Amino acid sequence: MRGLAPIAVVVAVLAAVPLVVQSNTTLNFLVVTLLIALAGQGWNILGGYGGQYSFGHAAFFGTGAYATAILQVRYGMNAWLAFGAGIVLGAAVGAVIGAWTFRAGIKGSYFALVSLAFAEVLRILASVAPITGAGVGTLVKLDLRVEALQFESRAVFYWVILALVAISLLVAQRLERTRFGTWLIAVRENEDAAKALGVNATQVKLGAMVISAAITAAAGCFYTQYFLFVDSGIAFGTRMSIEALLTPIIGGAGTVFGPLLGALVVQALGEGAKLVAGDAPGLSLIVYGCVLILVIAFAPRGLIGLIDTARRRVTPPAKREATHG
Amino acid sequence: MAEPLLSVDRVSCRFGGLLAVNAASFTVAAGRITGLIGPNGAGKTTLFAIISGFQRPSSGTVRYRGEIVTGLPPYELARRGIARTFQIVQPFTGLSVLENILVGAHLRHRTRSDALAAADLVGREVGLADLLDRPADTLTVAGRKRLELARALATEPQLLLLDEVLAGLNPTEIHEIAPIIRRLCERGISILMIEHVMQAVMSLSQHVFVLAEGCIIAEGTPAQVAADRTVVEAYLGHGAAKKLGVALG
Numbered sequence: 184m185r186g187l188a189p190i191a192v193v194v195a196v197l198a199a200v201p202l203v204v205q206s207n208t209t210l211n212f213l214v215v216t217l218l219i220a221l222a223g224q225g226w227n228i229l230g231g232y233g234g235q236y237s238f239g240h241a242a243f244f245g246t247g248a249y250a251t252a253i254l255q256v257r258y259g260m261n262a263w264l265a266f267g268a269g270i271v272l273g274a275a276v277g278a279v280i281g282a283w284t285f286r287a288g289i290k291g292s293y294f295a296l297v298s299l300a301f302a303e304v305l306r307i308l309a310s311v312a313p314i315t316g317a318g319v320g321t322l323v324k325l326d327l328r329v330e331a332l333q334f335e336s337r338a339v340f341y342w343v344i345l346a347l348v349a350i351s352l353l354v355a356q357r358l359e360r361t362r363f364g365t366w367l368i369a370v371r372e373n374e375d376a377a378k379a380l381g382v383n384a385t386q387v388k389l390g391a392m393v394i395s396a397a398i399t400a401a402a403g404c405f406y407t408q409y410f411l412f413v414d415s416g417i418a419f420g421t422r423m424s425i426e427a428l429l430t431p432i433i434g435g436a437g438t439v440f441g442p443l444l445g446a447l448v449v450q451a452l453g454e455g456a457k458l459v460a461g462d463a464p465g466l467s468l469i470v471y472g473c474v475l476i477l478v479i480a481f482a483p484r485g486l487i488g489l490i491d492t493a494r495r496r497v498t499p500p501a502k503r504e505a506t507h508g
Numbered sequence: 509m510a511e512p513l514l515s516v517d518r519v520s521c522r523f524g525g526l527l528a529v530n531a532a533s534f535t536v537a538a539g540r541i542t543g544l545i546g547p548n549g550a551g552k553t554t555l556f557a558i559i560s561g562f563q564r565p566s567s568g569t570v571r572y573r574g575e576i577v578t579g580l581p582p583y584e585l586a587r588r589g590i591a592r593t594f595q596i597v598q599p600f601t602g603l604s605v606l607e608n609i610l611v612g613a614h615l616r617h618r619t620r621s622d623a624l625a626a627a628d629l630v631g632r633e634v635g636l637a638d639l640l641d642r643p644a645d646t647l648t649v650a651g652r653k654r655l656e657l658a659r660a661l662a663t664e665p666q667l668l669l670l671d672e673v674l675a676g677l678n679p680t681e682i683h684e685i686a687p688i689i690r691r692l693c694e695r696g697i698s699i700l701m702i703e704h705v706m707q708a709v710m711s712l713s714q715h716v717f718v719l720a721e722g723c724i725i726a727e728g729t730p731a732q733v734a735a736d737r738t739v740v741e742a743y744l745g746h747g748a749a750k751k752l753g754v755a756l757g
Contacts, residue, residue: 362614362619365610368603372602379591380663383581384583
């Protein structure tokens with residue numbers, strides 16, 4: 184049960200926010216932040232814990248988003264079912280991409296490029312295929328009923344995305360305490376050494392890819408239900424891929440709370456920049472770039488790593504000696 | 509003699525125009541320490557990579573407990589009981605010493621608590637008891653060599669392949685680690701060790717094979733091998749044995 188307490192505290196505090204904050208703008212900001220945190224947590228499973236830096240997580244986000252929209256609009260599926268189907272399809276896309284790339288032994292920057300290529304192929308296909316609505320995109324009908332997974336109150340949407348984030352935090356926390364997670368981290372640290380110790384590296388990476396894709400796809404499914412619209416640029420564009428990898432790297436890759444913290448910081452800075460400089464196009468990207476440079480230069484283990492170091496400095500040296508035996 | 513635990517049969521490995529291993533055949537008997545020695549570039553490490561599944565041989569077969577295991581992936585061989593260490597130590601630098609060993613222990617223990625207990629035991633066995641909570645990258649060379657050994661041991665192997673675990677250590681450190689290796693053998697783990705540190709391998713091994721230019725050129729007890737004319741020539745060059753003829757008798 185150790186390690187669950189911090190998650191419970193953080194989720195409880197976040198859950199209480201709508202009881203205090205009534206402003207729709209603020210709630211909207213928090214919903215989007217949690218959405219990015221969820222997509223980032225997906226990336227974190229494969230990239231942070233597994234060391235496989237994907238540049239194309241939009242492939243999974245978009246699959247979830249489009250599947251949720253298309254299954255409802257074109258096939259009349261219930262929204263809840265479509266949401267679940269979107270997660271499953273996202274995981275399936277992850278399995279296919281993972282099987283192709285990991286079996287072929289594609290690693291490092293090559294993996295980053297190949298994953299980007301997959302997302303781009305999907306974006307181009309989605310921008311021309313009739314089933315996705317091609318260039319126009321797909322609109323989901325406004326239907327504010329619980330059965331349709333649409334809510335009049337933003338607070339309810341907020342609690343839904345918070346619940347998904349909470350699940351993703353639990354998944355990451357489990358990884359740190361299970362054999363699968365230990366093997367995944369071993370593959371990140373040194374793949375050859377892991378193999379020599381009996382780790383089927385290909386299988387472990389594939390498993391991580393599926394979990395990772397499912398979580399990021401869930402963010403996509405939620406996007407569709409919240410904004411009721413999806414097009415190829417939103418779904419499969421590089422912007423989502425970048426946000427999914429930036430937030431965990433800034434917050435602390437391979438940590439449970441890294442993506443959540445990273446999303447809060449990045450989104451807050453983005454909004455802050457808007458307040459100062461107006462809504463100039465590309466402004467948030469400039470902010471991301473600056474934050475990324477600062478983090479890589481001064482906190483290579485992300486903000487969580489920075490906090491960790493600071494905490495250790497505060498701990499009196501005598502106590503430190505004792506813990507090292 | 510009973511069937512050998514491991515038998516390497518006419519294994520060759522070619523990299524382009526270089527024949528790194530040339531029809532090498534040898535066996536490792538159960539319950540013993542077998543040494544594999546040879547001058548630099550003899551193909552020892554390539555042969556090791558083939559046995560542990562990291563390199564496919566161009567031809568030849570490797571049998572383990574009577575079954576052909578040639579070309580099986582490393583993790584499968586580890587599952588069947590063959591563990592290896594690396595000449596260039598490969599610690600998981602971001603993890604603690606105990607967590608490093610834990611990765612190996614998980615092969616036979618599914619739950620974290622079982623695996624942690626097993627890893628802790630192995631860590632103590634190789635003399636890392638006081639360092640278990642340290643980050644692996646703070647260890648000295650000797651410490652890292654012990655960690656390599658501990659991780660491989662944690663997979664609970666029947667056959668342990670040691671790739672130069674003594675290289676780079678000073679005499680005191682060798683004196684500390686040698687008895688650990690001997691104890692493992694007494695515990696029933698068969699060992700095949702590649703070694704440059706001649707004195708250590710000669711005192712530890714019960715049987716020695718000599719590899720030179722990809723071929724097995726001699727085998728026998730350490731004493732027999734040390735007195736072998738071809739072995740001396742392989743190390744010191746042609747004609748060396750003749751010049752040393754008096755000494756060798």
